[in-house]
Amino acid sequence: MTSRRPTRMQTTLGAAATLEGVGAHSGLASRLVLAPAEAGSGIVFTRLGRGDGEDAPLRAVAGNVTSTDLCMRLGAGAASISTIEHLMAALRGLCVDNVAIDVDGPEIPAMDGSAAGFVEAIEEAGIVALRAPRRFLEIRAPVRVADGAAWAELAPAPAGGFHMDVEISYAGAPIGRQRRRMRLTPASFRAEIARARTFGFLSDAERLWREGRALGASLDNTIVIAKGRALNPQGLRFSDEFVRHKMLDVLGDLALAGAPIIGAFRSYRGGHRLNLALVEALLATPSAFAFVGGEDENPRARRPAGAWAPR
Incomplete structure (x- = not known):
């Protein structure tokens, strides 16, 4: 326990x-x-x-x-x-x-x-x-990266904590356009995104298999989509399981920043490459963040004058 x-x-x-x-x-x-x-x-x-x-x-x-x-x-x-x-x-x-x-x-x-x-x-x-x-990485100014229509950003979170707002867009059923927002806590993680599975299209899987990739993917570990539906016999765990899984990926990717983030993440049609680019852009912009916490009683106590404040 x-x-x-x-x-x-x-x-x-x-x-x-x-x-x-x-x-x-x-x-x-x-x-x-x-x-x-x-x-x-x-x-x-x-x-x-x-x-x-x-x-x-x-x-x-x-x-x-x-x-x-x-x-x-x-x-x-x-x-x-x-x-x-x-x-x-x-x-x-x-x-x-x-x-x-x-x-x-x-x-x-x-x-x-x-x-x-x-x-x-x-x-x-x-x-x-x-x-x-514990030391936190607090976002002090917005940082954004883009690739065509896709983008991802980190910004200060007025209420503290870590917040995610993720939107995805795929043509047709069963995904379409999905958006979900959440404030991360252990309880919300367990309930809302921990069980969301990875997904892929059967047409892409067949191409990857020919290239010698995705060799361990199956209906046991992937939601496989073909002809506008999930082929998995047990169906979906959530009606919006696809965007929930993207949130799971975001959380894992942003963990590579090296410390828990205090801030607000938002993305549209994001993925691993864009998430990593965002972390790299953040760490390359010292004015956009500060490591806080440590001996501080309040991990936001070191906010300088003129920085964002709760509204």
């Missing part, structure tokens, strides 16, 4: 957790061990089983991303770990700051295509507070 813990203190797991499964893109088996880590460690993946006898630690930060093609991939030298976004979303959504993750395989297992399996494992291991204050 999850422990009671103050949100202003850093956290880690109370015990180790092990998960196994198949990667959606590689089709290869993978085994994860999530273990407690010291305050200030952050989220660190270690790639095992490469055959050269050397472990390769990879800190989950934007600077270590090597690809956003279909998923987020971390890499350094010859080592890489793919499809980290759903696990990262589970850790951020449940306010877990420090975890050491051993990965025996090239990719994080797809599980059921959502973050639900990771949430279950994390909560079974327990979440415990550490004797160190």
Whole structure:
């Protein structure tokens, strides 16, 4: 069970957790061990089983991303770990700051295509507070990136906390145009987006299979769409499961900023590449953010004169 813990203190797991499964893109088996880590460690993946006898630690930060093609991939030298976004979303959504993750395989297992399996494992291991204050990344000025009609932005949040406003647009049923807004808390994460599964079109899957990709994708871990409907026998978990899953991806991608964000995120037709570009643009604009919290009782206490204020 999850422990009671103050949100202003850093956290880690109370015990180790092990998960196994198949990667959606590689089709290869993978085994994860999530273990407690010291305050200030952050989220660190270690790639095992490469055959050269050397472990390769990879800190989950934007600077270590090597690809956003279909998923987020971390890499350094010859080592890489793919499809980290759903696990990262589970850790951020449940306010877990420090975890050491051993990965025996090239990719994080797809599980059921959502973050639900990771949430279950994390909560079974327990979440415990550490004797160190949490540091937040507070948005002080808007930052925006665009690619044609698609765009994403971060802006100050008048009410504090982290807010998401995500809109997607696909031609025809069953997706069409969907938009959802939420304020992130562990409770809202569990209830609203943790169980939302990844999705794709059968026509695209057939092309990817011919290219040797999406080899582990199936009706067990992907909502597959063809002829205007989902082919999965169990149907959808939410009527707007598609936009909810995009919110899950946003949460996992923005976790690569390196600290929980205080701010408001909004996007239209976004994706991994645009989300990463937004994090990179933010970190390249020092005037747009500040790291706050730490020893402060109120993580917004360092707001300078003239900065945004609640309305």
